[in-house]
Amino acid sequence: MYTEVSAKVEASKVTGRRVSTSGMLKILGVSRSGYRAFLNRKVSPSKQRKENVKKEIQKIYDDSKQNYGAPKITHILRKSGETISQRTVSKYMHEMGIKAQWIKPWTTTTRDSDFSDELHNILDEQFNPERPNAVWCTDITYIWTQDGFVYLNCIMDLFSRKIIAWTLADTMEVSTVIETINKANAIRKTDLPLIIHSDRGSQYVSNAWRAATEKMQRSYSHKGYPYDNACIESFHSLIKREWLNRFNIRNQRHAYRLVFEYIEAFYNTIRIHSHCDYMSPDEFEKLYERVSELSAA
The missing domain is CATH 3.30.420.10 (Ribonuclease H-like superfamily/Ribonuclease H)
Known part of the structure; x- marks a missing residue:
């Protein structure tokens, strides 16, 4: 419900200069109570915590020159007092579109000596x-x-x-x-x-x-x-x-x-x-x- 209301309200903002809020809501079929509920909606504690953790993950990732993966980021988060699993950190990183750099397998290029x-x-x-x-x-x-x-x-x-x-x-x-x-x-x-x-x-x-x-x-x-x-x-x-x-x-x-x-x-x-x-x-x-x-x- 809120996702649909959000999309419609955003559309009203685009053309807000030509149409009043009341008129736009009527055109979109959104009730005033629904609009007010959307504006006054509070973020749940769990979602707020998730967003805060993601901000910390991004900061740790950037501070590592965008190199750390889930294991190291999890360790740093726990060290700062955050209770979180590596699996959750990995999931959040996937949602954020960030990941550790991949190591290309290396091979020897040195020739053997005569000694x-x-x-x-x-x-x-x-x-x-x-x-x-x-x-x-x-x-x-x-x-x-x-x-x-x-x-x-x-x-x-x-x-x-x-x-x-x-x-x-x-x-x-x-x-x-x-x-x-x-x-x-x-x-x-x-x-x-x-x-x-x-x-x-x-x-x-x-x-x-x-x-x-x-x-x-x-x-x-x-x-x-x-x-x-x-x-x-x-x-x-x-x-x-x-x-x-x-x-x-x-x-x-x-x-x-x-x-x-x-x-x-x-x-x-x-x-x-x-x-x-x-x-x-x-x-x-x-x-x-x-x-x-x-x-x-």
């Missing part, structure tokens, strides 16, 4: 170390720009999944990975026993890489098996899927600005991660530090 017999997999897919600076992993990925490809090299701490160092270059030369590992060492300043895991690309079996990582245990993925380095591979898929693929990237400078914004202003500091108990990598590491200090006191 395969000397390259051992120390990590062996143990992706959950108990402290920071126990295991770092690294990889290179390409980014398309209008000026040609540029190459992103990142180093991740597996404890928190934090990107602790990265470089963007127009080549895949060894100097790029050396610059990145030197950045990581300068930032972390750790003398703890450390595993550095990579694929078998030529950069990571070079003499320069061996010299730069001489105090670390070098670990390498098995031949043709990218899942040994799944965490950093997944991050590179993530940054493209959640951010870079939205832009027509002009050149290396533009790509650098986008990568910086995603890693430093979102991924490390804001983006929640199920691995980190729905905290950001920075928050997860700070919590570890606080717990360690309390344990030592």
Whole structure:
């Protein structure tokens, strides 16, 4: 009933300048009481709550750079005191026409080196170390720009999944990975026993890489098996899927600005991660530090 009245009243608004309300209601066959009931109708508490929740969902979704799906949004809503199921959040998101970005399956593109017999997999897919600076992993990925490809090299701490160092270059030369590992060492300043895991690309079996990582245990993925380095591979898929693929990237400078914004202003500091108990990598590491200090006191 109200839907029909609403449609008719809207029609009356369109031609309101030429026809009085009383005349229009008579033409439309709507009684005055029905019109007044429509104007005075109150939104039910359940509908009001639904609309409020949808507004919060939209805000969380936008704050995540339109990346979060129902699981993460549900967690944030519950954290703020909202009692709601993931199924309901998923239903509301469907009604709103929003969804998480989809991850395109990735495949390995690295060729095996000539030193395969000397390259051992120390990590062996143990992706959950108990402290920071126990295991770092690294990889290179390409980014398309209008000026040609540029190459992103990142180093991740597996404890928190934090990107602790990265470089963007127009080549895949060894100097790029050396610059990145030197950045990581300068930032972390750790003398703890450390595993550095990579694929078998030529950069990571070079003499320069061996010299730069001489105090670390070098670990390498098995031949043709990218899942040994799944965490950093997944991050590179993530940054493209959640951010870079939205832009027509002009050149290396533009790509650098986008990568910086995603890693430093979102991924490390804001983006929640199920691995980190729905905290950001920075928050997860700070919590570890606080717990360690309390344990030592």
